[in-house]
Amino acid sequence: MNHLHQAFSVRFTYNVFFTEQLFGHTNPLFGDFLKQQATDETRKKLLFVIDSGVVTAQPTLLADIKHYFAQDADFIEVIDDLVIIPGGEDAKNEPAFVEKIVDAVDRHGIDRHSYVAAIGGGSLLDLVGYAAAISHRGIRHIRIPTTVLSQNDSGVGVKNGVNYRGKKNFLGTFVPPVAVFNDSTFLTTLDDRDWRSGISEAVKVALIKDTQFFEEIEANAQALAARDAAAMQTLIHRCAQMHLDHIASGDPFEMGSSRPLDFGHWSAHKLEQLTNFEIRHGEAVAIGIALDTLYSQQLGWLTEAETNRVLTTLRTLGFSLYHPMLDANKSAGILKGLSEFREHLGGKLTIMLLKRIGLGVEVHEMDTELIRQAIATLRKYELSTTV
Amino acid sequence: MNHLHQAFSVRFTYNVFFTEQLFGHTNPLFGDFLKQQATDETRKKLLFVIDSGVVTAQPTLLADIKHYFAQDADFIEVIDDLVIIPGGEDAKNEPAFVEKIVDAVDRHGIDRHSYVAAIGGGSLLDLVGYAAAISHRGIRHIRIPTTVLSQNDSGVGVKNGVNYRGKKNFLGTFVPPVAVFNDSTFLTTLDDRDWRSGISEAVKVALIKDTQFFEEIEANAQALAARDAAAMQTLIHRCAQMHLDHIASGDPFEMGSSRPLDFGHWSAHKLEQLTNFEIRHGEAVAIGIALDTLYSQQLGWLTEAETNRVLTTLRTLGFSLYHPMLDANKSAGILKGLSEFREHLGGKLTIMLLKRIGLGVEVHEMDTELIRQAIATLRKYELSTTV
Ligand SMILES: NC(=O)c1ccc[n+]([C@@H]2O[C@H](COP(=O)([O-])OP(=O)(O)OC[C@H]3O[C@@H](n4cnc5c(N)ncnc54)[C@H](O)[C@@H]3O)[C@@H](O)[C@H]2O)c1
Ligand SMILES: NC(=O)c1ccc[n+]([C@@H]2O[C@H](COP(=O)([O-])OP(=O)(O)OC[C@H]3O[C@@H](n4cnc5c(N)ncnc54)[C@H](O)[C@@H]3O)[C@@H](O)[C@H]2O)c1
Ligand SMILES: [Zn+2]
């Protein structure tokens, strides 16, 4: 057969830094990173895009950034015009925000060797990562995640995306950042829901991969719920590490059908949509974990005791484990999440369930009746544990 | 310093097949490719997006495609709705076409293991490649290039893109196709301009990399101009091979500043824009090559004899080597292409020039006065060689 064969590999590397007060004038970390990258004669530019929720919660942030780069920053040209975009899922729902960033890239002449730095929650990061990925076929993207979820999960990974006609993450790409700066100071102003929300991703990764990590979360559940900063740092560091390892050792751009880190997510994604994104991603994931944990027990994989440990840990962390939308349309609503999940991943349906705490196993079908039973159990459990 | 390090590689492979009558019912190539990919239980889908210019020029194409998949194609589900989009640069200028494809992906449930196949010129391929790359974070993309340029250059590479607010390729990504099918039959209906246009990319790659290939083109210039199909097949095969080798051995996603294959392109891109895309990309590239060849001679790198061989070959192929827009605004127009080129690439200005025929060398600045002289020489040369 007359053909030419092409084969090549592309290498990606980046660091995830842990710090406090990233823009404090005595913290050299961010500046040092930029200096190290400043290899040739060209002066690179840096465009900030910032989550409005962070700007409101941290009123000195904008001034701190300007001040940070005020002294002789001849290694970088920081664009004066700091682009501020509403945080939360709105950032991903409105196509005009993609254009707003792309237009700023154009207006300020940000090239492929310059940077777009995003400061914000997972939603804002997903939006900015996407806009940076498609501008000039990819501008260097720095992530400065400001929520628990984005510091331990979404912000350290390789995915970005926006919603399209209400469909979650319908548009997006796989593009790693050039650096991630996890600044614990940001977390202090999170409201309780957002503080808690990100913990469910850590519970998820622990349940499918690491018994000991689950036991730590279980032991620290009360401290975490009470906003213990040290317990949170430990959790974020460990979870980020697991996330990075998972990406590097597996299928970084998800070309196969397997997607273990989506444990609990088939129902979570649908629940977010069914509630018009009124519940947070992490809140939906907590419910999704509870549902698939119960399902795993019904299959005879998890013992009742193990199941209770999972549910109790999630409850102690402060999560609700039931939402009325689980029962909407006699569960046709949430069940539709299964086919949408398959469609988004492509290939055959692949769902992670729990063989035991710390060990996920994939299945390729789920029984509708068993899912309904699990939902009924969750409803009762929630009633019985709500004071 | 407290940080985590991430590093991984992603491997990409694909074949470029050469064939005739791809959708002839006795040609098993395309069907065999799809069958080989059909590994698991799921039935994959295939969405065609087709260049309207090809549909007009090859009136049996749509029926041929339907017929090709009519018999027991249980390994693939071909979406009945063949999406047809105006060919040429219009395809890349109108944002609604991206949406049209993304909406078809949504409507027909094309997932990440299904295919979007594009049949058309480089413009349509760039558009479809982009839409496929951003849908669901990347759907498998098959390219069926129908012009000389797309068969020997753009269609076998890893780039896609659309124009944004008139800016050429402002939005795009680097994503390889899963397969390319170069069907020589398509070339028979090209108009002379499009037949010729793609040859300039072969001249370009020969000039910077391969003396012998240039000599072949030089020897075959008249045959090529007279639409000799065999000479064209040889040229396309060799040029595609060089293009693939270049990508695999270099910097596939162009993370550095060097972009040797953009020889002649800094002025070409600008000229396309200045003429409102009235001249073809390849026509602009021929002028760009002539310009930078003269500039190389002015630097004392090329001899006058070598320079004449290049200009004569381009003229014999039928290219015009001058356009009035080169002189628009006392050349401020075309010179702006230099800064825009730097900006699009990022980093410092890097321009490929010719040390000799078959050897390109990069420089980091160009002299405005010398460019003006080269333009003046081109104007005179064009006048003296036009009958
Ligand atoms: N790309 C991925 O791999 C990936 C993985 C998981 C989740 N996600 C996405 O992440 C998004 C959720 O992100 P999230 O949970 O970080 O929430 P979020 O980004 O939606 O932010 C929630 C709210 O917190 C505010 N906020 C952010 N930082 C703050 C701070 N430091 N102080 C006060 N308020 C602050 C925001 O303005 C917003 O109102 C979802 O869209 C989800 O799909 C992406
Ligand atoms: N992605 C890359 O790496 C890359 C590289 C070089 C060029 N390009 C892009 O490719 C585009 C130019 O592509 P092109 O030169 O193939 O032209 P084109 O795609 O613009 O097509 C030119 C015309 O030919 C028609 N046509 C296509 N195939 C035909 C056929 N078989 N018979 C009759 N008519 C046919 C089209 O409808 C159109 O009217 C430019 O946008 C350029 O920027 C991309
Ligand atoms: Zn998640």
Ligand SMILES: [Zn+2]
């Ligand atoms: Zn070109």
